[in-house]
Amino acid sequence: MRKLGGSLLEQLLALDTGHRSQRIDCGSAHLAEFVSYRTKRLDTVLGPIELNRAYYHCSDCASGVVPRDEELGVSHTSLTPGLAAMTDRVGAAVPFAKGRDLLAELTGIELSTKRVERCAEADGKAIAAAIDIHAACVATGEVVPLPPAGAIPKLYVALDGTGIPAVPVDTAYRKGKGPDGRAHTREAKLGVVFTQTAVDDEGYPIRDPDSSSYVATLEPVEHFGTLISAEARRRGSAKATDVVVLGDGAVWI
Ligand SMILES: [Zn+2]
Numbered sequence: 001m002r003k004l005g006g007s008l009l010e011q012l013l014a015l016d017t018g019h020r021s022q023r024i025d026c027g028s029a030h031l032a033e034f035v036s037y038r039t040k041r042l043d044t045v046l047g048p049i050e051l052n053r054a055y056y057h058c059s060d061c062a063s064g065v066v067p068r069d070e071e072l073g074v075s076h077t078s079l080t081p082g083l084a085a086m087t088d089r090v091g092a093a094v095p096f097a098k099g100r101d102l103l104a105e106l107t108g109i110e111l112s113t114k115r116v117e118r119c120a121e122a123d124g125k126a127i128a129a130a131i132d133i134h135a136a137c138v139a140t141g142e143v144v145p146l147p148p149a150g151a152i153p154k155l156y157v158a159l160d161g162t163g164i165p166a167v168p169v170d171t172a173y174r175k176g177k178g179p180d181g182r183a184h185t186r187e188a189k190l191g192v193v194f195t196q197t198a199v200d201d202e203g204y205p206i207r208d209p210d211s212s213s214y215v216a217t218l219e220p221v222e223h224f225g226t227l228i229s230a231e232a233r234r235r236g237s238a239k240a241t242d243v244v245v246l247g248d249g250a251v252w253i
Pocket residue numbers: 026027028029030031058059060061062
């Protein structure tokens with residue numbers, strides 16, 4: 001079924017050659033000239049397919065322009081957005097080599113460990129950058145999140161940090177407590193925001209189902225502070241009747 005779907009997808013995508021006109025805007029206000037049709041191999045959730053599409057070249061930028069790739073979200077990558085999202089999921093859940101095995105077992109799609117790693121790390125960086133920008137805008141007041149609809153009797157903000165083992169490249173230039181003076185761990189800081197409205201039969205508070213949202217970073221506390229306060233505001237801290245902060249009393253918390 002997957003191969004059949006892949007074959008249909010390939011034929012469907014072939015209906016648009018990606019040729020827009022002889023010259024198109026390169027994106028930097030020059031004209032890029034049509035050169036030829038070129039074939040690219042794509043890995044999709046339906047397996048590998050070939051995409052034949054128009055290739056343009058901008059002599060001012062000395063680079064290629066492929067409108068079809070941009071439209072399909074496959075510029076500078078051979079993984080489709082759908083397969084990339086699946087790869088990111090397994091890459092976040094288990095180590096990359098196991099992620100490759102898991103992906104192959106569940107979907108029949110074979111990728112190298114390196115591709116799983118590159119995909120998950122690139123997308124993770126992009127997501128973290130987008131969250132950072134949003135949090136910074138909330139901190140400066142450029143963005144004011146709309147509070148959620150409905151009453152919020154109790155909003156909880158729980159935060160903590162813990163040392164996690166890190167490879168040397170991630171601890172470079174960081175001082176540690178070890179005999180060689182180098183750090184072998186980094187502190188992961190994790191925050192969760194959730195709401196609570198009900199109590200159980202014994203009167204203990206129950207976390208509202210599906211109400212938890214998380215932020216996490218290896219960056220210093222100032223950065224984490226911006227992230228968690230933006231998340232609390234997004235979740236309606238200004239509107240909540242009570243805001244409860246759960247922490248172990250560490251200085252940074
Ligand atoms: Zn150009």
